[in-house]
Amino acid sequence: MQIRDITAYPLQDDLWNPWCIVTVETDDGLRGVGEAGGLWANTDLYAKVEYAKKFDEWFEGMDPLNIESLRVKAQETAWGQSRISQAMLSGIEMACWDIAGKHYGEPVHKLLGGAIRTELPAYANGWYDGLETPEEWAEGAADVIDRGYDALKFDPYENSVRDIENDEMQLALDRIAAIREEVGEEPSLMIEGHARLTPGEAIKIGSRLEEYNPTWFEAPIQAHQGPDAFREVREALSIPISDDLASIENKFEAFEFISERAIDVIQPDAANVGGLREVQYIAQMADAASISIAPHAAGGPVAMTATVHLDAVLPNFKIQEGFNEFTRPDWVTDVIEDPISIEDGTIDVPEEPGLGIEFDADLAEEHDCNPMPDHNFLSSEFKDTYGSQEHAE
Numbered sequence: 001m002q003i004r005d006i007t008a009y010p011l012q013d014d015l016w017n018p019w020c021i022v023t024v025e026t027d028d029g030l031r032g033v034g035e036a037g038g039l040w041a042n043t044d045l046y047a048k049v050e051y052a053k054k055f056d057e058w059f060e061g062m063d064p065l066n067i068e069s070l071r072v073k074a075q076e077t078a079w080g081q082s083r084i085s086q087a088m089l090s091g092i093e094m095a096c097w098d099i100a101g102k103h104y105g106e107p108v109h110k111l112l113g114g115a116i117r118t119e120l121p122a123y124a125n126g127w128y129d130g131l132e133t134p135e136e137w138a139e140g141a142a143d144v145i146d147r148g149y150d151a152l153k154f155d156p157y158e159n160s161v162r163d164i165e166n167d168e169m170q171l172a173l174d175r176i177a178a179i180r181e182e183v184g185e186e187p188s189l190m191i192e193g194h195a196r197l198t199p200g201e202a203i204k205i206g207s208r209l210e211e212y213n214p215t216w217f218e219a220p221i222q223a224h225q226g227p228d229a230f231r232e233v234r235e236a237l238s239i240p241i242s243d244d245l246a247s248i249e250n251k252f253e254a255f256e257f258i259s260e261r262a263i264d265v266i267q268p269d270a271a272n273v274g275g276l277r278e279v280q281y282i283a284q285m286a287d288a289a290s291i292s293i294a295p296h297a298a299g300g301p302v303a304m305t306a307t308v309h310l311d312a313v314l315p316n317f318k319i320q321e322g323f324n325e326f327t328r329p330d331w332v333t334d335v336i337e338d339p340i341s342i343e344d345g346t347i348d349v350p351e352e353p354g355l356g357i358e359f360d361a362d363l364a365e366e367h368d369c370n371p372m373p374d375h376n377f378l379s380s381e382f383k384d385t386y387g388s389q390e391h392a393e
Helices: 046-058 065-073 085-106 134-146 166-183 199-212 223-236 249-258 276-288 301-311 359-366 380-385
Strands: 003-011 018-027 031-036 119-124 151-154 188-192 216-218 319-324 347-349
Touching: 003 046, 003 085, 003 359, 018 046, 018 085, 018 301, 031 085, 031 188, 031 301, 046 065, 046 085, 065 085, 065 276, 085 301, 134 151, 134 166, 166 188, 166 199, 199 216, 199 223, 223 249, 249 276, 276 301, 301 319
Parallel strands: 119 151, 119 319, 151 188, 188 216
Antiparallel strands: 003 018, 018 031, 119 347
């Protein structure tokens, strides 16, 4: 079997974070589907489409079942660890696992080592955009709990970068307090920092979070600060600390965070770090250090589905991020039919061959339109427009 074609499809019609879907076709008619991520995909969406053409040249004629060979060819070059190369490799690698599963008639998780669980806990994200007052945040959180979730993540900090003003910190704390009072002590709260504070500010804020018993404080500091600064924050606080997509982009950076014991939970994104196998390598290193893994998944349904297959085989898996109900416009299910649904905060692991996804490339081309404005996901204008509970109605 040989790779015959690699094509990227940009999707951005009313999506808060545009998707780059990748297909790999073989000379015997099999087609696999994957998703190439990006730290915010609108900034490099068409660059990835062009980059797919280069991968098409590099990988033409290679065996899609020999996935490790493809990974080595892509990564072990001078440019192989660049963000755009890693993202495109991620999508292609997912698609090749999809092909392998279809070829062998097995779900991808079986090819990755075999599922050790058939159900996964999930937490809600993307549910709070457009909410302002603590009372509105509490009502939004209650709605999430009513949908069956018992865990939710949110960023209460408005637009603070580096430092946080006292009034903004108090508003954030009021929102968290209102949520905790509304939902009770049982549900898990993940507090998102989006990698924008200094270590000193993160410690100041983190000490105020402790009374609300968060499951973790995510990306409390700027990503470029590195593992030493993360460890400084972790050692100063009594709450668990996690990284995010911006902090760890490959297994080499993950090794630094793990070996320094800079975090309690690691969150690689399979659509960005090089694919499913790369996340599996990261998970194995983390497991040796008793660090849990909760894969990041803020992209589309292809990346989410592929990540669920991976979650099923990871011994140190903790919980899966889920945007499904809160950020997807109606047309998505016409273009991408995936086997993933979150019911009562739980995801059933798919059993279909491959990833279990159907992708309509012709319909996809109709949704390369309506691009978002400049991506500033911290702005109130952006939050009011993209990602809200309106999609879940």
